[in-house]
Amino acid sequence: MAIVAVILNHLNESLLPSGFIGVDVFFVISGYVITRSLERKEPAHSRGAFLAAFYRRRIQRLVPALAVCVVVTALLTCLVVPDPADSLWTGLLALAGGSNLFLFDQATDYFGSSGLLNTFTQTWYLGVDYQFYLIFPLAVWQLGLGRDGAAGRRRFRLGMAVLAALSFLLFLHRRELDPSAAFFLPGPRVWELAVGCLMASPWQGQRLNPAQARAGDWVAWGALSALVGVTLLPQDQGPIPLLVSVAATCALITTLRRESSLGRILTWPPVLRLGLISYSLYLWHWSVIALSRWTVGIHAWSVPVQLLLILGLAEASYRWIETPFGSKPWTADNRRSILIGFGLNAAAAALLLLISDGLGSTLYAGERPATLSEQRQKQRIAGTAITGSDCLVNRKKRLNRRQIAAQFEVCSAAPPSGSGAEARTLFVVGDSHAAALIPLAADLHQSGLGITLLTKAGCPFPATAHGHLDPGCARFQRNVAKQIRAVGRPGDAVLIAGYQLSHLGSGLEASRDGFLDRSGEPVRGSADKTALYTEALGAFSAKAEAAGLQVILIGAGPRLIGRDTCLPEWFRPARWNEICLEALRVEAIDASRMNAQLRQALPAGVRFIDPMRWICPKGCSLADMRKLLADDDHLTDTAVRQLKRPLLDLLSPGETPAPESAANRAD
Secondary structure (H helix, E strand, O other): OHHHHHHHHHHOOOOOOOHHHHHHHHHHHHHHHHHHHHHHOOOOOOHHHHHHHHHHHHHHHHHHHHHHHHHHHHHHHHHHOOOOHHHHHHHHHHHOOOHHHHHHHOOOOOOOHHHHOOOOHHHHHHHHHHHHHHHHHHHHHHHOOOOOHHHHHHHHHHHHHHHHHHHHHHHHHHHHHOHHHHHHOOOOOHHHHHHHHHOOOOOOOOOOOHHHHHHHHHHHHHHHHHHHHHHOOOOOOOOHHHHHHHHHHHHHHHHOOOOOHHHHHHOOHHHHHHHHOHHHHHHHHHHHHHHHHHOOOOOOOOHHHHHHHHHHHHHHHHHHHHHHHHOOOOOOOHHHHHHHHHHHHHHHHHHHHHHHHHHHHHOOOOOOOOOHHHHHHOOEOOOOOOEHHHHEEOOOOOOOHHHHHHHHHHOEEOOOOOOOOOOOEEEEEEOHHHHOOHHHHHHHHHOOOEEEEEEEOOOOOOOOOOOEOOHHHHHHHHHHHHHHHHHOOOOOEEEEEOOHHHHOOOOOOOOOOOEEOOOOOEOOOHHHHHHHHHHHHHHHHHHHHHOOOEEEEEOOOOOOOOHHHHOOOOOOOOOHHHHHHHHHHHHHHHHHHHHHHHHHHOOOOEEEEOOHHHHOOOOOOHHHHHHHEOOOOOEOHHHHHHHHHHHHHHHOOOOOOOOOOHHHHHO
């Protein structure tokens, strides 16, 4: 039944806000089932034979259905996703059991648009499973489960209890410091699998007296009620719902009897069938839901069709892939069967590599828009070492001051020869939105400016007074500020760009509460965040001005959450445009308000560019978003080059002329 909760949550989270907890139930059941399976098997005569038999069974159970799902979903993804790179790499690494590590490294938000639109996000669960079962059989063999009788079982339980305790402590620690690590990484997740292993007790199945049976039945019903209850809770309720779900699963495992009323319900043939096809259901439900988000959407009228498609694909996968490929050994030699499994995976991976290396983009069935991966390729200044890959630091990477100084040298380009001794340098700093300015910086470099660009994803510049939720962010930007003051010369300029609508916004899907207050708590509310940020701007600009440096801030630019699913295409319902047009209008109003708020609070000496007035002087249409945005919020090279004129005007004496539009004349 856990798979039903997961599917309902993924179809519409308002149906079961915490239905994703069903995955935690999977972990517990997985540990239980695999341990019971090992206890029932005949002891192997050697460790090598035991490991070979174990891995052969896991490969036959998991690989064929996963490989088919990945290949089919990848091809369909290329048809309807204009920039399929992230999805394809997730699917590719899922074949190797590493998609959870990739999603963590990419800072994917499982509950945000980056996770919802990736057609292989669901495979993170298999990554944790694979990584656990890579080392689990070694522990089983060393501890003697299944071959040393009662002593082996005691050692195994003690080992699993210690593992569960350590993993749970790690989960609590990582949940506070880095929730995505607690979600995606195996260390903070292993405790659930280990708890399931502990539930596989040798006394299960013993006969109970009537009083014990009745008590057990009541416990089972209570456990099921608790599981249903936690799925109905809102998200972000702390670790308690998770603990309740794990405890309730353990209670069901130990008390559920086939002959009880609940047992008869759960062994009803249709329910049993759901359990049999649950692995394929888990694989295919996300493919259908994610691809629906890219095409027809998920509506009341579409859900019955989507559910039937999910069930049909899962049934087909179980009947024609899982059953024939997993029911008996492929060869008499377990090692040879393992090699066959590796070969199947390798063939699927080769196909994904082929389509991810350019071929996939040619399969797109619509009018292809600008894409972030293509724009990242344009983030380079010819003849220099400045590229988006080298000068945009991953948000999870932490650099000390010495490393930042070394990176500063790599990401600096002197003025071109012939620019004169008085040639100036422009320092470009901020987050990934500052890195998106590289095409503009390349034009300015050709015009005679020196360029230094060093940015950090998800990290606004300058650092605010009380730090950032990510301690590496505040430290990075403070060191960048020191480095600018150390190497900057009078007449140089600092250009600051960032995702202002997110860092300074509030109450929006993509807003972030990263700034901390005096007590170390996240600051919420746009006005409070803007006040804290402009205070930091004032402190930085005062020191910069004392060194003869000019400071320029770029405000909030155009944004459209869900841009790729809003662009008109033949495979999307036309009525979606009305919703998207309204979203575009609201985003433009939010950006204008944000820029007015920033302009009003701007410290003396900081110059300001409102990108909305140069990129969308008469308002932007959905069609414009096809070429002005590379994703929901990053500007394309076409858009950033429209900021060249106001930037050059600020870098030279005189007032800034405004673009000709009624809005600017009114201002």
